Amino acid sequence: MRTRSEKGSDDARGGARDMAPEAWLRARVPAGGLGSSAKTLLNYLLTNIGEAVYARAAEVARVAGVSVSSVTRLAQQLGFDGWPDLQRSLRARYLSGLSMVDVSEVHGVTDTPFQSAMRRDISSLTQAVRDLDEHAIRRIAELLTNASQIHVAAMGSFAAVGQALSHNLLLAGYPSYGLLDRDPLLANTVARLGPSDVLVVCSYWRHYRVVVGAAIAARRRGAKVVVISDYLPQALAPVAEEVVLIPAEGTSFFASLTVPIAVQQGIMATLARIDPERTRRQLEVSEELWGELDLLVDPLRG
16 A cells, blocks of 8 residues: 555556556566566566465465565565565556456355455455555545545445545535546536645546546646545556555455445544544534434434
């Protein structure tokens, strides 16, 4: 999981997701080249990406005929902390080129698909807790706090993430609007954005062209662009003010919403900490109006 500042070398060396995994790996090779073990390992990865993205470092080393330390060193030479970091980025790029049916077949058939899905989400949440840059979350929260308008763009199943974020922002007293699965609304809204506005892009797996295009147009009009995703397409890299990359891999046909939902909850918790009085005041107003409109079931009356 990387912020914009941490992934600068990723873009500069051709790490954009819209490159094929093989081209992406080759583009990260340092100018001085690699040693013999590293070359052997790189060749293995280039020809066995589907297997390598799910294998442990020891298994990759064994099959490639190199030491485990060679796996770690190659990852570091390619700009990562170690094999797990490289593997996650490589797997995200590999999966982005697969259809939903292909992804389901990659994960295979399990006797307990429910438990498999739950374990995947637990693993992804653990990774997010470990790797997420809380300074980036704080910076995003500050951008939202100072924005004249906040627009959240999300499509497909991830519109649920955008809906949750937009709803919670509005509930907490922030001028938030959801741009969800409605291309004309997205285009018309972005046309009116300015330097005091923020566009939050919640987009994962396979990005919609309209969302990427809207982000580029928003930045051209001076608005701040925040990207919360599992990868960063090349076109988005230069326009994103802040980037938080998080896992969204599922175990069957569908990507997972678990970590994206958890991260937007974390952003809201951070906002509440920055300006608790603003949140408390707006919640009290909303609660009072809910009562007037009789929106909720009274637990005492059933």
